Amino acid sequence: MTLLAHERYCDEISHQVDQLRALVTSAADLSATVPTCPDWSLERLVRHMGGALRWAAALVRTRAQEHLPTEQVPLGGGPEAQGDAAALDAWLAETGELVVGALREAGPDAKVWSWTGAATSGFWARRMACEITIHRADAALTVGAPYEVAPDIAADALDEWLQLVEWVQRSGAREWAEKLRGPGRSIHLHATDTAPELNAEWFVELGEDGVGWRRGHEKATVALRGPLTPVLLAFYRRLPLDTPGLEILGEREVLESWLKHTTFG
Known part of the structure; x- marks a missing residue:
């Protein structure tokens, strides 16, 4: 598996911040419940995402070698004003500049906790690109906006x-990981709308020794087929498996069990 270029992740973070800002400024109600994160309002989601970006920026900028408490991150919780779309938008804009600037200055190989x-700083570039890609989907679903993501980012x-998930199982960080053994x-997973060179297919094994995976087309206990973006969002539990355009072949309960247990919530 090959990672995307560091600059590609930086560019995508910047793009996703802009997309998220557009959703904030167009939202009729910042207090609307996020359907995929029902404990959060749209504003709470945006503050969470912006706070994560600011935390990552602080880690990278200071070359932190240990965990940085979030309360030490300036404006990590967002603007003081609540329910103010303009203030939230300005905070997000500054947040994007901070994190992308820190990542570009550091490059991919700087040592960072x-x-x-x-x-490395490269870990944080990728992690934040993936994090905001999914949380922008949460925001788009909240306001009923269309959602698309570049194929290379979706596949990554x-x-x-x-x-x-592999790391969780190796480290024992979450109890649910043991439930994936058996x-x-x-x-x-099979994306049906991508160019062959992207190789947008995944084979995930759930055995007694744990989870293993690789890119490629192989017969499995259950298959999830469809366009790449819906496959991504369904596998992240952002879309239901019965979403039009998705197809499940084989033992659906295996996929449902995976989705039930793989969460960082």
Whole structure:
């Protein structure tokens, strides 16, 4: 598996921040409940995402070698004014400039603490690009706006999610990871609308030894097929499996079990 270029992640963070800002300024109600994160309002979602970006920016800018408490991040919680779309938009704009500037100045190889073994600024560029890609989908679903994402970013977000699940299982960071072990089962994800060179297919094995995965077309216990963006959002539990355009072949309960247990919430 090959990572995208560091500058590609930086560009995507900047693009996604702009897209999220557009949703904020066009939203009729910042207090609307986010359907995919029902404990959050749209404003709470945006403050969470902006806070994560500012935290990552602070880590990278200071070359932190240990965890940085979020309360030490200036304006990490967002603007003081509540329910003010203009203030939230201005805060997001500044946030995007801070994080992208820090990442570009650092380059991909600067040593920076992370909660996985990948302790570099490059880890944070990729993590924040994937994080905002999914949370912008949450915001778009909240306001009923269309959502699309570039194929290379969507495919990389699926790669990263599978890597994070592997890390969780190796590290024992979440109890749910043990529930993914068991007799040989497998999941095949198949994007039907991408160029062959992207190789937008994934084979995920769930065995007694844990989770393993690779890109490619292989017969599995269950397959999820459809356009790449809906496949991405369904695998991140942002769209229901019965979304028009998605197709499930094989033992649906294997996929449902995966979706039930793989969460950082």
